[in-house]
Amino acid sequence: MPAGMDVEAPERARSRPDASPREVRRPADDGGPVPLVLSPAMMVRLQRSAGNAVVGTLVTRLPAAVALQRAKLEDYVDNDPMHDASRMTDAAIEATDEYKAYLAMNPPVPLRPVLAEEAMQACRLLLRNLRQAPGPFTVGTAELEHFLDLARGRGAATTTAEATVGKQNWVAVTPGDVSTPGAADSDFLRWMLAGGNQPNVATGKLNCWEMVLFSAYRAGSVSEKTMRDLYTTARDAMTSSGDVMAFPRTLERSLASSAVQTYDPRKPDSARPLRGDLVIFDELAGHVALATGRMTGGRVEVISHWPPPDGSHKVKTTTIEDLLPEAGVRVAKFWGPPW
Numbered sequence: 115m116p117a118g119m120d121v122e123a124p125e126r127a128r129s130r131p132d133a134s135p136r137e138v139r140r141p142a143d144d145g146g147p148v149p150l151v152l153s154p155a156m157m158v159r160l161q162r163s164a165g166n167a168v169v170g171t172l173v174t175r176l177p178a179a180v181a182l183q184r185a186k187l188e189d190y191v192d193n194d195p196m197h198d199a200s201r202m203t204d205a206a207i208e209a210t211d212e213y214k215a216y217l218a219m220n221p222p223v224p225l226r227p228v229l230a231e232e233a234m235q236a237c238r239l240l241l242r243n244l245r246q247a248p249g250p251f252t253v254g255t256a257e258l259e260h261f262l263d264l265a266r267g268r269g270a271a272t273t274t275a276e277a278t279v280g281k282q283n284w285v286a287v288t289p290g291d292v293s294t295p296g297a298a299d300s301d302f303l304r305w306m307l308a309g310g311n312q313p314n315v316a317t318g319k320l321n322c323w324e325m326v327l328f329s330a331y332r333a334g335s336v337s338e339k340t341m342r343d344l345y346t347t348a349r350d351a352m353t354s355s356g357d358v359m360a361f362p363r364t365l366e367r368s369l370a371s372s373a374v375q376t377y378d379p380r381k382p383d384s385a386r387p388l389r390g391d392l393v394i395f396d397e398l399a400g401h402v403a404l405a406t407g408r409m410t411g412g413r414v415e416v417i418s419h420w421p422p423p424d425g426s427h428k429v430k431t432t433t434i435e436d437l438l439p440e441a442g443v444r445v446a447k448f449w450g451p452p453w
Contacts, residue, residue, distance in 0.1 A: 186211050187241045188250065199242035200386040207237045215258060228262065235265035235407075238388055239450070246373045267335040267453045268390025275329035275404050275417045275429070278315065284419050284427040285319045289358035292349050302328060306345040323365065323402040325419035325429060326392065326451075335453040344368050359399065366398035372450040377414060379435050380444075386414055387448035393434060394448065395441035403437065405448065 187210050190197040207213050216233035240253065240261040251257075291298035295307035302324035304310030313320055313328060320328060327344075330336040348364040369392060377393075378384045387393055389407025393416050394400070403416035413433035421427055422440035434446050 191244050195383040198385045199238040213237050232265050236261045239264050270333035271330040271335045272390045274333040278429045280428050281316045282429050283319045287321045292361050306342050322419045326404050330453050362399040370449045371452040374447050376445050378445045391448045392451050393446050396443045401441050
């Protein structure tokens with residue numbers, strides 16, 4: 115398994131060289147209000163002292179006399195857990211240059227309007243990447259478009275998975291199935307390795323990670339060839355090594371595109387998965403679910419294809435907290451998939 119990456123980067127607040135933290139512009143000749151200018155550095159200091167929620171409220175309620183200089187996402191590359199991509203308030207992200215740049219793409223670039231929720235998700239993905247990267251990098255048009263594509267692809271895959279709730283049938287995938295896929299219970303495995311038909315969307319038989327892959331495929335986020343290559347590589351690893359766990363572990367490595375993070379429900383400031391993230395319970399062979407990016411009753415919501423916690427073999431909406439004891443673990447790992 116790839117190890118998690120702890121990023122310890124100094125805060126890089128950006129303030130204008132000609133502006134001190136107390137800069138106040140003089141009133142106009144007409145005696146109007148004094149427009150107080152809040153620099154990004156001031157906002158960062160205020161956020162650290164007063165809290166994210168307070169600053170989020172301030173951003174949305176500032177009077178017209180106060181001019182807020184918008185920050186960049188890189189201003190939140192620090193050690194503050196509340197600046198994690200999953201913890202930043204919507205208001206704080208909406209105040210960034212990157213979010214505004216996404217909305218400015220409406221239209222003609224990039225061919226269709228950028229929805230507000232897409233811009234928000236793209237910013238969260240970009241922020242996570244900035245915080246996990248081994249060093250700073252420039253955020254230009256190409257980077258913005260890349261993370262917008264990721265936000266759209268993962269969003270589409272998750273929406274497709276949500277539409278299968280109450281459908282499909284869970285089956286286990288065993289090492290014997292991988293060795294002789296033509297006799298496997300899984301329609302998906304036979305499709306990938308034995309020339310079988312594509313699973314039926316409503317009644318197909320799949321295991322947990324296959325539901326996620328099939329949803330991404332149906333959403334157009336991953337190709338049939340890519341999935342078959344993943345399965346073929348994992349099968350060959352199992353065959354050549356003689357290790358039956360090589361199949362799921364090879365798949366697990368192939369399905370991670372961001373650093374491993376851990377969600378611990380016992381820690382109130384724990385990072386949480388973003389919409390479209392893979393949520394892993396111990397390892398791929400244990401259980402895999404798909405994060406919706408929502409909280410329900412204070413718990414992290416996921417789409418899961420596994421009998422627990424209610425015994426149903428259909429795709430279901432549940433939470434990480436409900437699945438942890440069923441999986442026999444106390445924390446869940448998560449990361450972004452390659453699509």
